[in-house]
Amino acid sequence: MKGCLAVTKNNSKLYISMYHYTRDLMHSRYPQIKGLDVKLFRKQIEFFKENFNVVRMEQVIEEVKGGDPLPEKALLLTFDDGYADNFTFAFPVLEEYDLQGSFFIPGKTFSTHQLLDVNKIHYILASADIQHLLKDVLERLDYYRGKEFNYLPNHILFDKYARANRMDCKEVVFIKRILQTILPEELRRRISSELFAKYVCVSEEQLSYELYLSLDQIRMLKRHGMYIGIHGYDHYWLGNLSKREMQEDIVKALESMDEFIDCEQWVMNYPYGNFNQDVLEFIKQKGACIGLTTETRVADLRFDQPLQLPRLDCNDFPPKSINYQKLM
Ligand SMILES: [Zn+2]
Incomplete structure (x- = not known):
């Protein structure tokens, strides 16, 4: 035994x-x-x-x-x-x-x-300069705040969620968290799709078929x-x-x-x-x-x-x- x-x-x-x-x-x-x-x-x-x-x-x-x-x-x-x-x-x-x-x-x-949000974000990050992208995301957060959606001010969100981990720097973690789960789903989808259209030179549908x-x-x-x-x-x-x-x-x-x-x-x-x-x-x-x-x-x-x-x-x-x- x-x-x-x-x-x-x-x-x-x-x-x-x-x-x-x-x-x-x-x-x-x-x-x-x-x-x-x-x-x-x-x-x-x-x-x-x-x-x-x-x-x-x-x-x-x-x-x-x-x-x-x-x-x-x-x-x-x-x-x-x-x-x-x-x-x-x-x-x-x-x-x-x-x-x-x-x-x-x-x-x-x-x-x-349909392209998953997680992949939209990966391809945006693979196609854009991170500092430029961060500025863009923060501007979009300001633009939508108080219109149809409500959420915390940028500096509070950034303090709370911009935490580097084993794989990513704090700016990348911030963008991922905000667009994966923190913002209301409809707004996350909208901002991710806007950024995808701006930075990634392929349609979401085409990419979903090849990905x-x-x-x-x-x-x-x-x-x-x-x-x-x-x-x-x-x-x-x-x-x-x-x-x-x-x-x-x-x-x-x-x-x-x-x-x-x-x-x-x-x-x-x-x-x-x-x-x-x-x-x-x-x-x-x-x-x-x-x-x-x-x-x-x-x-x-x-x-x-x-x-x-x-x-x-x-x-x-x-x-x-x-x-x-x-x-x-
Ligand atoms: Zn997964």
């Missing part, structure tokens, strides 16, 4: 690597977009193949349900947001090395071909053994919605992804890593068995709640860095 426990104890760590855009950055139209270059992606996969045991999502589900423990140095590959570049550049490498990736796809991306996985591509990923999971429908900050709006978004996500998931045991990946107790209770009731957050550290299945597993960014592993060694 003691021996049994010791095995579980040794194998309880799970490294989860998180990817967003994976592409040939140098030859892409937006080389400034924050993604992992395909050459580095290949190097990273080679590193994982030599130094870790890359596991399948089904093995993680099995372990959290009390079944077989994971091997030592278990590592899971997760791809957020349903980008077609993951299909073009990452999927062939995964196939070559016989590894599984888990893809988390917002239902709206392939069903309506997101198509239904046929998702089906092919699934046929080739990749795991498909839930990432909301509209990619909202779920913890900031009313309970009714949050539940509606999750129900729509489950409906649009119905053919890809097992409704009795599916995996949730919270957009922006954002959730609250209501979200946890609702997804559990709806059949979620694992939840992926953006808290940055190695997961420990002995202590971490299955619905709140932390992850590491792909930039935390070689060839980008060796942060993974410190983020226990």
